[in-house]
Amino acid sequence: MSTQVQYRRGTATENNAFTGALGEITVDTTNWTLRVHNGATAGGGGNIATVAYVTAQLAALSANSITDGTSNVKVFNNSNVAVSVGGTSNVAVFTTTGVSLPGTVSAVGNITGGNIVTAGLVSATGNINGGNLNVTGGIYDTGVLILATAASSAIALAPNGSNVVVVSTTGAAVTGTMSASGTVTGAGVVSTGTITTAGNITNSGANGVANIGAVGSFFNTVHAKSTSAQYADVAEYYTSDAIYESGTVVVFGGSAEVTIATEPADNTVAGVVSTNPAYIMNAGIQSQQAVAVALTGRVPTKVIGPVRKGNMMVAAPNGYARACATPAVGTVIGKAVENFDGNQGIIEIVVGRV
Numbered sequence: 001m002s003t004q005v006q007y008r009r010g011t012a013t014e015n016n017a018f019t020g021a022l023g024e025i026t027v028d029t030t031n032w033t034l035r036v037h038n039g040a041t042a043g044g045g046g047n048i049a050t051v052a053y054v055t056a057q058l059a060a061l062s063a064n065s066i067t068d069g070t071s072n073v074k075v076f077n078n079s080n081v082a083v084s085v086g087g088t089s090n091v092a093v094f095t096t097t098g099v100s101l102p103g104t105v106s107a108v109g110n111i112t113g114g115n116i117v118t119a120g121l122v123s124a125t126g127n128i129n130g131g132n133l134n135v136t137g138g139i140y141d142t143g144v145l146i147l148a149t150a151a152s153s154a155i156a157l158a159p160n161g162s163n164v165v166v167v168s169t170t171g172a173a174v175t176g177t178m179s180a181s182g183t184v185t186g187a188g189v190v191s192t193g194t195i196t197t198a199g200n201i202t203n204s205g206a207n208g209v210a211n212i213g214a215v216g217s218f219f220n221t222v223h224a225k226s227t228s229a230q231y232a233d234v235a236e237y238y239t240s241d242a243i244y245e246s247g248t249v250v251v252f253g254g255s256a257e258v259t260i261a262t263e264p265a266d267n268t269v270a271g272v273v274s275t276n277p278a279y280i281m282n283a284g285i286q287s288q289q290a291v292a293v294a295l296t297g298r299v300p301t302k303v304i305g306p307v308r309k310g311n312m313m314v315a316a317p318n319g320y321a322r323a324c325a326t327p328a329v330g331t332v333i334g335k336a337v338e339n340f341d342g343n344q345g346i347i348e349i350v351v352g353r354v
Contacts, residue, residue: 007034016043218284229278233297233351236281238270240291246275247302247346248319249333250293258293261315264322267330269315271351272301296352298337303347307340313349320344 010018012030020026020037026044028035035044065074070087081094093100107124115132139145147155154168166173180197203210208230213219239256249261251268258270271293274280280292303313304322311323314331321333334351 018042018044020044215283231276231278233274233277233294233299234279234281235274235277235292235294237283237285237287237290237292239285239287240289243289244273244291244319246273247300248273248291249301249315249321250291250319251315256287256289258291260319262317264316265314265324265327265331267328269331269333271295272299272321272333272349275300294351298348298350300346301333301349301351302344303336303340303349304344305340305342307336307338307347309336309339311336321349 007025007027008018008020009027009029012028015026015028015035018026018037019042020035020039022037022039024037024039025048026035026037027033028047034048036046036048038045062074064076065072071085072083074082074084076082082090083092083094085091091101091103101118104121104123105118107126107128109126110129111124111127112129115134116128118135149155154166156163156167157165162175164174164176166175177194177196180195180199182199183202238250238258240250240258241254241256242260244250244260249272250258250270251261251263251266252270253259253268261269274292274294277292277294278297301313302320304316304320307313307323312325312327312335313321313333314324314327315333316322323336324331334349336347336349338347340347
């Protein structure tokens with residue numbers, strides 16, 4: 001019979017409390033392992049694994065999975081790799097076409113690459129740099145949403161591939177119809193299409209500082225129910241042989257269409273040069289010298305006194321008007337609105353009223 005060697009033995013608790021000599025071996029009868037002692041540490045310096053212990057540990061391993069607690073990384077037969085964390089399955093699935101993330105992707109740095117395609121939420125405190133950002137839902141910002149490009153680049157909003165709105169350093173260009181159910185406020189709206197609004201087009205500045213259209217850039221037909229104006233007369237442009245100041249009485253004649261009145265009660269009288277016409281006709285006149293002659297309405301006029309309210313006014317020398325009790329047909333300019341007792345001055349008269 002062979003010789004048997006018997007080592008010191010005891011339970012795991014007993015082995016844990018025992019400090020053996022350097023190189024001494026003891027038997028753990030609880031786990032059936034061998035302890036190697038170092039002469040200084042209770043419980044020994046380590047275990048000598050038995051065949052049974054190693055077999056049991058290998059049996060607990062998976063051929064295609066690495067597991068720690070409730071988290072694991074698993075390789076499937078189709079070569080996909082799935083990562084499960086904290087009991088949640090497939091937090092990330094790696095395939096030959098890319099990575100599928102069913103949850104939220106959070107990044108404190110930069111995401112650089114090609115396309116980001118998601119049906120969920122992309123949350124980043126840093127920059128997202130790459131190619132296209134494709135989403136099946138909307139892009140929302142609870143703060144301020146800023147779309148910024150290089151200094152020479154524009155931002156194009158292109159439904160169905162067409163640039164409906166292009167925002168550049170000079171402003172926004174709308175190629176189709178711009179519809180507004182509220183108020184459109186700003187320094188200017190430029191569109192090659194139709195501007196349709198169910199609300200008002202208002203001037204956000206002071207009175208009388210904004211125009212609709214400009215000299216040499218007229219609108220065509222204006223369709224409106226009613227209009228109002230701050231000024232009081234309707235005027236028309238006529239060519240003149242000189243530029244005459246506002247309030248001057250002019251007559252038909254001279255080297256152009258009108259000239260300054262020089263004869264008393266001239267029956268060729270045309271009217272009074274307007275100061276601030278409410279409506280002006282013949283605005284596209286092609287002439288270096290033209291005056292706007294008030295045809296109807298109240299207009300400041302140079303007069304010679306005395307004048308009483310309601311007096312009929314006729315031409316006087318030097319472009320003035322004077323009162324006349326029995327004017328001849330065709331000589332009346334209009335009626336005085338104010339009294340005037342001086343020699344020469346300016347009062348309002350209503351032109352076109354006889």
